[in-house]
Amino acid sequence: MTGRPAKLALANGSVFTGISFGAEGEIHGEVVFNTSMTGYQEILTDPSYSGQIVCMTYPLIGNYGVNEEDVESRGLFLRGFIVRELCDEPSNYRSSESLDSYLKRNNIIGLQGIDTRALVRQIRIHGAMAGILSTTDLDDASLVQKAKDGASLVGLDLVCEVMPQETSEWSSPLIDLGRPVDFGAAASEDNGLHVVAIDYGMKLNIPRYLKDAGCRVTVVPGNATADEILALNPDGVFLSNGPGDPEPLDYAINTIKSLLGKKPIFGICLGLQLLGLACGGKTYKLRFGHRGANQPVLNKLTRKVEITSQNHGFALDTASLPDDVEVTHINLNDETVEGIRHRQYPAFGVQYHPEAAAGPHDSHYLFREFVDMMRGVTA
Secondary structure, three states, X not given: OOOOEEEEEEOOOOEEEEEEEXXXXXXXXXXXXXXXXXXXXHHHOOHHHOOEEEEEOOOEEOOOOEOOOOOOOOOOOOOEEEEOEEOOOOOOOOOOEOHHHHXXXXXXXXXXXXXXXXXXXXXXXXXXXXXXXXXXXXXHHHHHHHHHHOOOOOOOOOHHHHOOOOOEXXXXXXXXXXXXXXXXXXXXXXXXXXXXXXXXXXXXXXXXXXXXXXXXXXXXXXXXXXXXXXOOOOOEEEEOOOOOOOOOOHHHHHHHHHHOOOOOEEEEOHHHHHHHHHOOOOEEEEEEEEEXXXXXXXXXXXXXXXXXXXXXXXXXXXXXXXXXXXXXXXXXXXXXXXXXXXXXXXXXXXOOOHXXXXXXXXXXXXXXHHHHHHHHHXX
């Protein structure tokens, strides 16, 4: 293990010393952890990690390298990346470069060689907290003070940093590496349905699934108005995932309020939270969030348990939801809200990521339900 010394300091005064990889420099962010054993490239390119320094709990990261097909966005939006041990010589037929090279090229600071178990324990005890990751300032007291002085993610609009600026048409289906999805005979065939996907920091596998379900997909920026969306004459509206606190996003909440009852709506992750806020609910910050590929979720309607992929630090407050909003899914670890459905309007959402295939097929029915909802409205 060779490289320059680097340090991570937390706002509670803890300091971790290791070896840097990727880019050099100094960055502030909220320190969080992800329990997935694989999928580090998808994590790196998920815009929902904007503003955060991500620690992987699995000890060996980088062993299958990085490829061009598995990216989930147009770039890397996280602040920093922490692993126990970096693999310098990846081995996979799809690999085009190493993780170290990938982070260098995208100007992301990496840290390896620390006790990641101790770091995760700190986060679980004290909650996700501000931290500073540096290869340039190695003074403990200085770094801790910087961590304390950094801004919290609560109340910040991070969507404006990751959403696209222009409207575009989506044309790419799922990449064929075994095609885990079965949408029936209509898969990949034009079903005549037009979906407008509001991009708050959308993972690319979402429009791929919508395309694979036979839909024509138009992607609009997260600040698109209801009038702009309705002018595109969609059969349904999709609300994407995205980073940070949903409550400051008044523009998104007001747009969804104006769309409720006019078009079928399906939201994922941040999209679920915004839908809940638009319906009159409230959100709150979780202690350390849900980030991993093995979260058990109960579908209250079918009584089936789904193994899900998740990445969020905020959740809907069950008690705040009005009577016309039904909770359809709950997290079996902490009983937080994982899904809602409006009792009067065609609108539903889930907190987890059905496109991430953690189960691996447990949650794909949600895309079919959205298609069926649109067909019911347009029939």
